Amino acid sequence: MSVRPEEIHSHGGFRLERLPNGWLVGRFAVLDAMGLPHLVTTRQGPDVQELRRDPGVAGPEIARCLGLEDAAFLEQVHGGDVLACKQGGCVGHADGLVTAKKGLAVLGKSGDCPIVLIADRRGRAVGFAHASWKATVAGIVPATVRNMVDLGCRPVDLVACICPSAGPCCYEVGEEVRQAALDGIGSHAEAFFRSRDARAFGRRHFDLWQANADALIRAGLTRESVHISGVCTLCRNDLFPSHRKEGGAAGRFAGVIGLPTPAVLAEDEIPDVEQRSGHL
Numbered sequence: 348m349s350v351r352p353e354e355i356h357s358h359g360g361f362r363l364e365r366l367p368n369g370w371l372v373g374r375f376a377v378l379d380a381m382g383l384p385h386l387v388t389t390r391q392g393p394d395v396q397e398l399r400r401d402p403g404v405a406g407p408e409i410a411r412c413l414g415l416e417d418a419a420f421l422e423q424v425h426g427g428d429v430l431a432c433k434q435g436g437c438v439g440h441a442d443g444l445v446t447a448k449k450g451l452a453v454l455g456k457s458g459d460c461p462i463v464l465i466a467d468r469r470g471r472a473v474g475f476a477h478a479s480w481k482a483t484v485a486g487i488v489p490a491t492v493r494n495m496v497d498l499g500c501r502p503v504d505l506v507a508c509i510c511p512s513a514g515p516c517c518y519e520v521g522e523e524v525r526q527a528a529l530d531g532i533g534s535h536a537e538a539f540f541r542s543r544d545a546r547a548f549g550r551r552h553f554d555l556w557q558a559n560a561d562a563l564i565r566a567g568l569t570r571e572s573v574h575i576s577g578v579c580t581l582c583r584n585d586l587f588p589s590h591r592k593e594g595g596a597a598g599r600f601a602g603v604i605g606l607p608t609p610a611v612l613a614e615d616e617i618p619d620v621e622q623r624s625g626h627l
């Protein structure tokens with residue numbers, strides 16, 4: 348019998364803010380406290396699906412909004428591969444992206460999938476993992492942590508924040524997903540599946556938040572350094588595009604983080620906060 352992993356309950360101080368340019372964005376207080384430029388876009392902001400058609404517009408615009416120079420992103424393919432980058436634009440096919448370059452944002456796209464933002468307390472690197480169920484099963488989180496270790500980070504110095512995404516309340520999957528998770532992650536993955544309805548005949552809800560939180564801790568992060576925004580994109584489809592709710596026409600929102608250049612740390616570079624809400 349596998350022991351049920353202890354659940355993570357910290358929201359990391361996730362809340363919404365209105366930026367001076369009118370965008371409504373999500374931010375984590377724990378990343379703010381580290382002086383790290385980051386945000387999660389909403390429907391009231393750019394549709395990063397546009398990056399596929401015109402990579403030159405939304406990426407640099409989001410980077411500038413954070414006081415950074417450019418943004419790097421991926422053609423996300425739901426696998427376990429991670430790339431390191433030193434320049435902006437689309438840098439390849441993978442689901443994890445890390446950088447040690449100051450002033451360069453890494454940008455993950457989501458239409459329900461958890462984007463896991465990862466930062467080093469000592470400022471050596473930042474990264475994200477696009478932790479769809481397939482990428483989660485393929486080990487995208489430990490692979491991203493390993494790539495940050497290659498850039499000089501120690502896992503105990505890393506802080507991770509799981510952005511809004513399909514929550515355990517709504518993320519129903521079939522038996523084939525559960526079996527793939529047990530095969531890929533191990534028998535302890537059983538704990539991340541819950542049957543909400545005895546008549547559902549094998550349909551279960553997959554808790555991708557706790558699955559990825561557990562993967563982060565197994566990769567060496569401390570429990571205190573793992574945070575889950577706790578916002579479900581299906582429940583809050585008013586705020587976030589959801590592929591499950593809207594199908595192929597759904598847009599994409601972004602989880603973005605970068606290492607600041609020294610100028611970004613100046614007080615007057617920090618965006619004004621016009622609106623703040625408690626936890627959603």
Ligand SMILES: [Zn+2]
Pocket residue numbers: 513514515516517518579580581582583
């Ligand atoms: Zn939900």
